[in-house]
Amino acid sequence: MAKPKVLSLRQVIIALVLLIVAIVMLTVAIILPQSKHKHQGVVQSLIPSALNLLNPQEHIDALAIQLGEIQARVMRLDALSDRLSTVAGIKDKETEQAVPPPGQGGPEKDGYGLTEEELQQKISELMLELDSKSERLNKLETALVHQSMQRNAIPNMHPVDGAYNSSSYGWRVDPFSGKMAFHEGLDFTSDIGTPIYAAAGGIVISAEQTPDYGKIVKIDHGAGLETRYAHASQLLVKAGDRVEKGQLIAKVGSTGRSTGAHLHFEVRLNGAPLDPRKYLKS
Numbered sequence: 001m002a003k004p005k006v007l008s009l010r011q012v013i014i015a016l017v018l019l020i021v022a023i024v025m026l027t028v029a030i031i032l033p034q035s036k037h038k039h040q041g042v043v044q045s046l047i048p049s050a051l052n053l054l055n056p057q058e059h060i061d062a063l064a065i066q067l068g069e070i071q072a073r074v075m076r077l078d079a080l081s082d083r084l085s086t087v088a089g090i091k092d093k094e095t096e097q098a099v100p101p102p103g104q105g106g107p108e109k110d111g112y113g114l115t116e117e118e119l120q121q122k123i124s125e126l127m128l129e130l131d132s133k134s135e136r137l138n139k140l141e142t143a144l145v146h147q148s149m150q151r152n153a154i155p156n157m158h159p160v161d162g163a164y165n166s167s168s169y170g171w172r173v174d175p176f177s178g179k180m181a182f183h184e185g186l187d188f189t190s191d192i193g194t195p196i197y198a199a200a201g202g203i204v205i206s207a208e209q210t211p212d213y214g215k216i217v218k219i220d221h222g223a224g225l226e227t228r229y230a231h232a233s234q235l236l237v238k239a240g241d242r243v244e245k246g247q248l249i250a251k252v253g254s255t256g257r258s259t260g261a262h263l264h265f266e267v268r269l270n271g272a273p274l275d276p277r278k279y280l281k282s
């Protein structure tokens with residue numbers, strides 16, 4: 001979702017910058033020859049013949065109108081940034097300060113023509129404004145990319161092909177002690193050797209054998225999120241490995257405190273077990 005948006009934003013910025021450059025070149029082409037008392041040259045030949053018929057002040061007025069149109073477009077770009085910020089759930093200072101562009105129009109009061117210097121000044125201001133807009137959109141892009149990385153870090157991919165025992169998470173009778181105990185994961189009954197995949201991208205915290213979990217892989221997904229894959233017959237990753245969502249990390253077994261071949265899958269946030277069903281795609 002984020003990528004096409006980001007690309008089109010870049011295109012908008014590039015288009016605007018090109019537009020500004022074109023206007024500045026046009027301004028230079030028109031103003032320079034006049035201040036040098038109509039000197040004929042290559043530059044002057046670039047001036048459209050329609051503009052050539054106007055007097056100097058009319059040239060400037062025409063450019064000022066174009067400048068006004070560009071300013072209006074920049075404002076619309078602001079509105080677009082605001083909407084994207086909202087979609088991305090990002091609040092930056094600029095967003096908070098942003099106010100809808102004021103409505104313009106009404107009867108024209110004694111308007112006065114801009115001078116050459118004022119026009120140049122306005123163009124410089126607009127260039128600076130565009131620089132700051134570009135910077136803001138870059139920040140927005142970074143945030144969106146970061147979000148899409150985080151989406152990759154949500155453990156929503158089924159760790160094995162096959163169904164899970166949906167009553168396995170929560171309070172149940174422990175098959176070993178016969179007492180009620182809180183089962184902190186979801187059990188997937190599968191044959192020994194069935195591939196186990198990482199439910200999300202992350203870094204392997206450990207891949208080891210413990211008395212209860214048997215052969216277990218723990219993956220850190222950032223932001224306090226962790227997944228665990230227990231009772232494996234074979235571990236295929238080691239601590240420190242970076243894994244992608246869906247990467248083969250181990251094979252189903254019945255090691256540790258297990259009554260039969262199955263995968264015991266846990267999702268933990270800051271160490272506390274979460275119901276994996278809330279994350280897994282249906």
Ligand SMILES: [Zn+2]
Nearest residue numbers: 185186187264
């Ligand atoms: Zn279990």
